[in-house]
Amino acid sequence: IDEDDGARVYALCEKLHPADIADLFELLDEDERPRMARAISDLMGVEVIAELNDWVREALVEALPADVVADIAEQLDTDDAVAMIEDLDHDEQQAVLAELDPEDRAAIEAALSYPEETAGRLMSREFVAVHETMTVGDLIDFLREHRELPTEFWEVFIVDPMHRPIGTCALSWILRTPRNIPLHDVMVRDQTLIPATMDQEEIALRFQKYALISAAVVDEAGRLIGQITVDDIVHIIQEEASEDILRLSGAGDGDINEPILMTVRTRLSWLVVNLGTAILASSVVGLFQGAIAKFALLAVLMPIVSGMGGNAGTQTLAVVVRALATNQLTDSNTWRMIFRELRIAMANGFALGALIGGGTWLLFSNPLLGAVIGTAMVVNNLTAGLAGILVPVTLDRFRVDPAVSSAVFVTTATDTMGFFSFLGLAVLTGLA
Amino acid sequence: IDEDDGARVYALCEKLHPADIADLFELLDEDERPRMARAISDLMGVEVIAELNDWVREALVEALPADVVADIAEQLDTDDAVAMIEDLDHDEQQAVLAELDPEDRAAIEAALSYPEETAGRLMSREFVAVHETMTVGDLIDFLREHRELPTEFWEVFIVDPMHRPIGTCALSWILRTPRNIPLHDVMVRDQTLIPATMDQEEIALRFQKYALISAAVVDEAGRLIGQITVDDIVHIIQEEASEDILRLSGAGDGDINEPILMTVRTRLSWLVVNLGTAILASSVVGLFQGAIAKFALLAVLMPIVSGMGGNAGTQTLAVVVRALATNQLTDSNTWRMIFRELRIAMANGFALGALIGGGTWLLFSNPLLGAVIGTAMVVNNLTAGLAGILVPVTLDRFRVDPAVSSAVFVTTATDTMGFFSFLGLAVLTGLA
Numbered sequence: 001i002d003e004d005d006g007a008r009v010y011a012l013c014e015k016l017h018p019a020d021i022a023d024l025f026e027l028l029d030e031d032e033r034p035r036m037a038r039a040i041s042d043l044m045g046v047e048v049i050a051e052l053n054d055w056v057r058e059a060l061v062e063a064l065p066a067d068v069v070a071d072i073a074e075q076l077d078t079d080d081a082v083a084m085i086e087d088l089d090h091d092e093q094q095a096v097l098a099e100l101d102p103e104d105r106a107a108i109e110a111a112l113s114y115p116e117e118t119a120g121r122l123m124s125r126e127f128v129a130v131h132e133t134m135t136v137g138d139l140i141d142f143l144r145e146h147r148e149l150p151t152e153f154w155e156v157f158i159v160d161p162m163h164r165p166i167g168t169c170a171l172s173w174i175l176r177t178p179r180n181i182p183l184h185d186v187m188v189r190d191q192t193l194i195p196a197t198m199d200q201e202e203i204a205l206r207f208q209k210y211a212l213i214s215a216a217v218v219d220e221a222g223r224l225i226g227q228i229t230v231d232d233i234v235h236i237i238q239e240e241a242s243e244d245i246l247r248l249s250g251a252g253d254g255d256i257n258e259p260i261l262m263t264v265r266t267r268l269s270w271l272v273v274n275l276g277t278a279i280l281a282s283s284v285v286g287l288f289q290g291a292i293a294k295f296a297l298l299a300v301l302m303p304i305v306s307g308m309g310g311n312a313g314t315q316t317l318a319v320v321v322r323a324l325a326t327n328q329l330t331d332s333n334t335w336r337m338i339f340r341e342l343r344i345a346m347a348n349g350f351a352l353g354a355l356i357g358g359g360t361w362l363l364f365s366n367p368l369l370g371a372v373i374g375t376a377m378v379v380n381n382l383t384a385g386l387a388g389i390l391v392p393v394t395l396d397r398f399r400v401d402p403a404v405s406s407a408v409f410v411t412t413a414t415d416t417m418g419f420f421s422f423l424g425l426a427v428l429t430g431l432a
Numbered sequence: 433i434d435e436d437d438g439a440r441v442y443a444l445c446e447k448l449h450p451a452d453i454a455d456l457f458e459l460l461d462e463d464e465r466p467r468m469a470r471a472i473s474d475l476m477g478v479e480v481i482a483e484l485n486d487w488v489r490e491a492l493v494e495a496l497p498a499d500v501v502a503d504i505a506e507q508l509d510t511d512d513a514v515a516m517i518e519d520l521d522h523d524e525q526q527a528v529l530a531e532l533d534p535e536d537r538a539a540i541e542a543a544l545s546y547p548e549e550t551a552g553r554l555m556s557r558e559f560v561a562v563h564e565t566m567t568v569g570d571l572i573d574f575l576r577e578h579r580e581l582p583t584e585f586w587e588v589f590i591v592d593p594m595h596r597p598i599g600t601c602a603l604s605w606i607l608r609t610p611r612n613i614p615l616h617d618v619m620v621r622d623q624t625l626i627p628a629t630m631d632q633e634e635i636a637l638r639f640q641k642y643a644l645i646s647a648a649v650v651d652e653a654g655r656l657i658g659q660i661t662v663d664d665i666v667h668i669i670q671e672e673a674s675e676d677i678l679r680l681s682g683a684g685d686g687d688i689n690e691p692i693l694m695t696v697r698t699r700l701s702w703l704v705v706n707l708g709t710a711i712l713a714s715s716v717v718g719l720f721q722g723a724i725a726k727f728a729l730l731a732v733l734m735p736i737v738s739g740m741g742g743n744a745g746t747q748t749l750a751v752v753v754r755a756l757a758t759n760q761l762t763d764s765n766t767w768r769m770i771f772r773e774l775r776i777a778m779a780n781g782f783a784l785g786a787l788i789g790g791g792t793w794l795l796f797s798n799p800l801l802g803a804v805i806g807t808a809m810v811v812n813n814l815t816a817g818l819a820g821i822l823v824p825v826t827l828d829r830f831r832v833d834p835a836v837s838s839a840v841f842v843t844t845a846t847d848t849m850g851f852f853s854f855l856g857l858a859v860l861t862g863l864a
């Protein structure tokens with residue numbers, strides 16, 4: 001794509017949607033990106049910047065002088081500007097803020113005063129709020145006259161004299177209603193309000209559950225201070241669901257644009273924790289060294305029992321972590337889910353136990369060995385089912401993200417119990 | 433919650449949003465649900481039915497006579513009606529269709545003629561399409577007069593005389609424009625069209641990328657036949673991301689409301705495949721039985737090498753599967769990603785190898801054993817990194833969903849290579 005004939009690159013990009021230019025930019029090697037940015041500098045508008053991956057944007061923004069960043073920030077919506085500035089370190093942030101208009105600066109500083117990933121950071125401060133005494137006609141005239149309003153909005157919020165939201169009007173209702181009808185006859189009073197401190201995961205669940213297009217954000221006093229629209233939420237839903245899959249596997253944020261040293265650090269720390277638990281599990285095997293020396297076939301078969309327990313545990317864990325994340329699993333149905341998983345574990349355990357037990361018996365003409373491995377398989381499947389649900393549910397009770405740490409506990413349980421039940425039974429039954 | 437005093441249950445539910453009633457319903461035990469449905473029968477409106485989990489709804493719908501289902505279907509939007517009817521078996525479907533109005537019947541049959549999970553099934557047939565010669569004033573008058581239009585819509589589609597979409601108008605632009613301006617001066621001509629046969633995953637990516645609120649669905653001739661709105665897409669994004677996490681772990685759909693026998697069947701078939709690969713890996717251990725009988729410590733340490741490879745492989749796999757699903761990983765950056773993962777694997781491998789190698793040396797005062805396990809750890813980390821990216825990328829090339837089958841291949845590779853490199857090196861170096 002990117003030779004030094006910038007003109008051709010330019011011609012190619014000219015016809016593209018900003019989101020596509022951002023994608024193209026991300027696909028380039030890191031060292032090609034500045035060249036590309038220079039070649040299409042006047043196409044690298046704010047829309048492209050807003051669409052860039054966080055890491056790619058951070059690298060680009062850090063390379064720009066503070067006044068250029070401030071210029072870009074002023075053209076962005078508050079929420080996009082905040083996303084761009086929040087990742088800068090403190091000094092750079094201050095330098096950019098100092099270059100901003102007082103008004104934009106106040107808006108961005110207010111947003112930055114809320115914790116990361118809360119409504120206060122995500123919301124846009126541009127919205128339309130009017131009083132219920134207005135008629136449909138008044139509202140349309142008001143919208144036509146006020147040029148500084150946001151260009152795209154999907155609902156009008158109705159507020160009381162204290163600026164507290166009391167209802168909303170979808171634009172389609174307004175368009176379909178005669179001019180003389182007052183808004184309080186058009187609006188719905190039932191609405192989902194988002195406190196400014198609400199976490200983005202919770203916001204995403206509300207949008208999804210109530211099929212919202214936009215929602216009013218309120219401060220502690222219940223006053224309307226911003227709106228969140230569904231197009232921002234779509235990214236968050238994707239992010240939160242991806243986060244679970246990546247955290248379960250210990251891959252951190254797992255962003256392919258993340259600096260490689262940071263990736264190594266995240267993954268390695270998870271692997272070191274797992275090394276500890278692997279050593280713990282293998283010390284169980286150490287207890288049975290004598291038996292293994294006498295009957296080495298035990299060492300051949302033992303990874304099957306522990307590995308299958310790990311697989312079954314991972315299945316339960318994935319289901320439970322998603323059910324917790326989407327609020328499908330709550331206090332009221334925890335016991336039902338535990339019994340459900342136990343019944344599944346029992347069924348799977350007996351089926352797999354019969355299969356491996358029968359196969360071992362036939363292959364090695366050793367019925368006792370078959371019985372031992374079959375029984376160990378049932379025991380370890382039950383361990384997997386129980387650990388797969390109890391570990392994430394317990395972590396969730398203690399407000400620890402179950403996606404982050406469950407897998408270590410579950411595989412430790414299945415590895416240890418797999419080795420212990422198989423080798424223990426082998427010794428008990430006098431096999432070795 | 434659910435004693436037999438239906439009145440109290442009724443009073444409780446009366447104030448709730450339909451989505452909350454649906455949630456409450458799902459939290460109940462299966463055998464309590466009919467009782468609840470009876471107690472609040474007139475609150476179990478179409479909105480509640482539309483919000484129910486697929487499995488719960490299917491069980492409920494199957495228990496109802498065809499004419500009642502048809503009544504409900506007629507009150508739902510086409511897309512919700514299709515979602516309700518598509519899961520019924522053929523005979524029941526025909527019985528319900530026979531009870532429908534000819535018009536609704538035609539719409540639902542047309543939707544059912546498209547494959548599952550495509551735009552044709554998901555789209556709603558209620559939308560607003562007008563010609564570009566209309567002025568803003570004409571449009572507002574048209575909307576006020578036509579009572580049968582959908583109550584909620586966010587964009588107006590502009591079509592040519594052949595009913596092909598040529599642009600869209602967000603309602604906010606219409607509200608802010610004087611009555612005498614023609615629509616062709618307000619609309620944007622750039623729009624994302626969704627072919628009726630497009631898969632829902634692809635549709636979700638488009639909505640996300642271009643921050644769409646609604647989009648026009650077109651047939652093969654390019655004629656506008658429906659619209660998809662973002663509130664339906666929000667569910668799909670959540671579903672598709674959850675699907676990946678569940679499929680990676682072999683838990684199928686992983687829905688907690690799925691009938692238990694179906695869950696056992698899905699999970700068990702995955703476990704049986706894994707049993708096969710576990711046996712394959714353990715047969716590698718079988719090759720080294722003699723060495724293990726001589727030096728049982730090898731059996732104690734070998735699960736550490738294979739297990740750590742499995743963990744590292746899972747990390748890479750999770751990152752790659754998500755990057756593929758979100759179109760971040762494409763042909764043009766595959767090689768860059770492969771080198772990235774190899775560098776990470778190298779770094780992690782050397783760190784973990786040094787750790788376990790040094791530890792083994794010190795603990796067992798056996799420097800050769802330490803060197804062997806350290807080297808095996810490096811080899812298996814590289815195997816994990818390579819398999820973690822090459823397996824899903826290759827499956828994706830052959831249009832197989834990488835989330836479904838990658839994990840088996842990757843863990844087979846890391847288990848086999850873990851055992852083989854550690855035990856093989858031990859024999860080669862004369863340790864046993």
